[in-house]
Amino acid sequence: MFSIISKRPESIKNDLLSGLTVALALVPEAVAFAILAHLHPLTGLYAAFTIGLIASIVGGRPGMISGATGAIAVVVGTLVLTHGEEYLFAAVMMMGLIQIIFGILKMGKFIRLVPHPVFLGFVNGLALVILIAQFEHFKVPGPNDTHEWIAGSALYIMIILIVITMAIIQFLPRFTKAIPSTLAAIIVGTLLVIGLNLDTRTVADMASIKGVFPPFHLPEVDLSWEAFKIVFPYAIIMALVGLIESLLTLNLVDELTETTGHPNRECIGQGVANTVTGMFSGMGGCAMVGQSIINIKSGGRSRLSGISASIFLLIFILYASSLIEVIPIAVLVGVMFMVVIGTFEWGSLRLLGKIPLSDWIIIVAVTAITVASDNLALAVIVGVILSALVFAWEHAKHIxxxxxxxxxxxxxxxxxxxxxxxxxxxxxxxxxxxxxxxxxxxxxxxxxxxxxxxxxxxxxxxxxxxxxxxxxxxxxxxxxxxxxxxxxxxxxxxxxxxxxxxxxxxxxxxxxxxxxxxxx
Structure with a gap:
């Protein structure tokens, strides 16, 4: 658990290539989440770099990718609009300290209390949230701050690029595993757009990712009781949301790799990462299910994969922004569609009639709450409560x-x-x-x-x-x-x-x- 680099040369190559793949997929996600939180795109990119790097080194789950996430972006949007980004940075630092305390008190073990139906609902709901988020890329700005669906040749080009991307990811591993299929799909899709001079939206149309090294910056917030009352409630919610999503992602990666992570150490790792992020103009974050699955499917297993993804992302920001900005949005949408397919537990659709009806209802309820509220923590908490009530009701009849x-x-x-x-x-x-x-x-x-x-x-x-x-x-x-x-x-x-x-x-x-x- 404490080694950073695998002793096998082929594993080092897989980790580096999967890290590059993840870094390419991280860019539009980090930018989109920053915009969702009413922040500058670089705030999301800085968070993706610092959180991804530190959590990969200190955290309890090799191969898991952390960064700026939509779950945190949804929570902090109101804080940014009401009090400004300085209060956000303070909340992120306090969020990290709370998560460290959770880890020291060994509270990560309570993730074991999440029943399997709740876990299935979480995974399915998250897959649908990722899917729905991709449809925003099918819209373009319209008059009066509205957005319109793309049509005509732009729509056809986008659909074709998505299909090509998904086909490469699906079928390339049957012929060779020398290069991660996701990375190959991104490269091929980008070269097709450049070579054929296709008119389609790219990363540059979202925002410029060029920037400097994340600057050290302590939040400019008064050390007063009034400021504490503003920051602390957000910090608590962010800490809980981040830990729940991170620990459930850890369980998912455990299943995919047939290994065991360390929940308490992951709590500490996420806490250290967020505390440092708040000092370097980052928006805060947690583990990312989609990027973690991309990493695992691309061959990333050790801490090196997460570390290399963060370093590649920093290189993009400092020196290679022009190369990354030419990547077509359609290609990245195709990548995320494959993540959705790989994340969704299709077997859960066949469970009706094979498991207790109450368990199936819990799966559907957690999925629906996740999609409707876009709040993974709320969905999981409601699912656990429902499971506990069902358990109590059933055992009450056994006396x-x-x-x-x-x-x-x-x-x-x-x-x-x-x-x-x-x-x-x-x-x-x-x-x-x-x-x-x-x-x-x-x-x-x-x-x-x-x-x-x-x-x-x-x-x-x-x-x-x-x-x-x-x-x-x-x-x-x-x-x-x-x-x-x-x-x-x-x-x-x-x-x-x-x-x-x-x-x-x-x-x-x-x-x-x-x-x-x-x-x-």
């Missing part, structure tokens, strides 16, 4: 009991299933205090007390039997249950069986636990 009379003639309830907030209603309905014997035993051998709601349910059950003039005993508590009861202290007061004769061990469960008595 049940088998009853019998023991050798002393007392009624015994053998509980099965977890007792937690969603199952307490069904738990209470199991018992019939008026019809039961004077002594009733609740056996938790096949159950678990999971939360405070479960403790309250036991307390209420004890009250019901007390009002009926009967005594309730519990036994076979797990270690986890005893720990919860011990922590509850005086909150729960029930009798716990210590031996088969049902001697009352204590009036207070916590007192009995503290006295060292053995709970069955």
């Amino acid at each position: 049940d009991a088998v009853t019998h009379l023991d050798s002393m003639g007392n009624k015994v309830y053998e509980i099965s299933g977890p007792l937690f907030f969603a199952s307490i209603s069904n738990f209470q309905e199991i018992f019939t205090p008026k019809d039961d014997t004077d002594d009733v035993v609740v056996d938790f051998k096949n159950s678990r007390i999971a939360d405070h709601s479960a403790l309250e349910a036991i307390e209420k059950l004890a009250d019901r039997y007390d009002r009926a003039g009967k005594r309730l005993h519990i036994k076979h508590l797990s270690k986890e249950c005893r720990l919860l009861l011990k922590k509850a202290g005086p909150l729960v007061e029930v009798n716990v069986v210590e031996d088969p004769d049902y001697h009352v061990a204590a009036d207070n469960v916590a007192d009995k636990v503290n006295s060292g008595l053995n709970l069955k």
Whole structure:
């Protein structure tokens, strides 16, 4: 995980060529995201360079590409319009510090809580977001600040170039893998436009990418409470959005490469990258799914691929802007169309009827929210909440009991299933205090007390039997249950069986636990 360059010469070549391919694809994306955030195009390019370089060196996932992203651009647009770019740079630095804290506290592991249906919805939604974004390139400025769809020969040329690009990416690997098919497609498409003198839009029509080395610049923001109240909410949202997208991208790259990344280290890497970016006039960012897939498909595996992509991008900005600006937009659109095809989980379309309906609904819901809101973090959070509610609802129905009379003639309830907030209603309905014997035993051998709601349910059950003039005993508590009861202290007061004769061990469960008595 800590080596930058692979020991195999062929891998070094693949990493360098895939890095060049990624750098070419990064240019229009970074420019478009900067414009979306109401910033100068170079602000997006600077972010793509600094974040990509530092995250590749410090981060926890070799082969993953980071840079300026649409998810961050959507969040910061309002901040830039309202308070200016200096506040943005301050927010980016604070965003990075928050992400570093997340990594130090080892909170990256919580990405494991994202269920697979949510992950599928995330991937499918992201693919559709990338697809929809490409259609903006089919528009040209019209009168009164409007945009019109291209038509006629311009449309035909663009479609032909897209088809040629996609065909090269798809079929070239069948003949040779000496050069990444995506890089070959970009070169061939560009040469066709130049050689045939075709009239089609190029990168230069978006914006000039020529610039200087990212200048060191501390944000010119007052160190005041008022400034903090402006910056901090944006920083929190940016940090969460960036980490969620980065960690889900890490999982995706893990699947593609059949290797394992380090989520906590990636949190720190993203944090360091954004903190530095804020000092070098960058707009902030995170891992990029599309570019990461291009890198992996082009043969990039080590940290060198991400590092070389950033260095190539810097070379473009400083010395080769004129060469990059001649690349046709249609060719890059074709590249992104192939990314969409490779990103979308087509197998998920066949899951209806093969998986629980609730899981399929979650996939569709996360996909729809991602597309509708263009907010990946929101979609994932909603998906996790829906999954948790479905899980709670399904397990709430699993609480049940088998009853019998023991050798002393007392009624015994053998509980099965977890007792937690969603199952307490069904738990209470199991018992019939008026019809039961004077002594009733609740056996938790096949159950678990999971939360405070479960403790309250036991307390209420004890009250019901007390009002009926009967005594309730519990036994076979797990270690986890005893720990919860011990922590509850005086909150729960029930009798716990210590031996088969049902001697009352204590009036207070916590007192009995503290006295060292053995709970069955």
